[in-house]
Amino acid sequence: MKLKVTPRLNAVMKEKGWTQVRLSEASGVTQGSISRFDKNGRHEDWQVFSIAKALGVKVEELFEIEEAAEEDAE
Template sequence: MKLNRLNTVMKAKGWTQVRLSEASGVPQGSISRFDKNSRHEDSHVFSIAKALEVEVEELFEIKEAAEEDAE
C-alpha cells in the first residue's frame, strides 16, 4: 500500500497548497486531493517533486502487507 506523504513534505518546507500550485503548475484542487487518491497523473507527481526539490519517492511511503496487518 502506498501512503502519500505530500502534506508531510510541504509542512517540512513551510509550503502551502497555493504556493505549491503556483510553483508546480498543478491545480490546487489536484494537490488537495493528492493524499486521498491512490492514483495520480504522472506529470503532476513529477511537477510537484520538482517544485519541492525532492525525489518522487519522498512523496510516498510504501507499506508491506505484513506491516498493515500488524496495525
C-alpha cells in the same frame, strides 16, 4: 512482493513550510489536485513529477512505501 504506498504530500509540504497555493504556482498543478493528493489512490504522472521537482524532492519522498505482508494461502 507487494508494496503498500501511501501518499504523504501534506507532510512534505509542512516540513518545507509550503502552502498549497505556493506549490500550485510552482508546479503548475491545480490547487484542487494538490488538496486531494493524499486522498487519491491514483495520480497523474506529470503531476507527481512536477510536484516533486517544485519541492526539490525525489518522487519517492511523496509517498510512504512499505512492504506489505503477503498472506499464505496454504
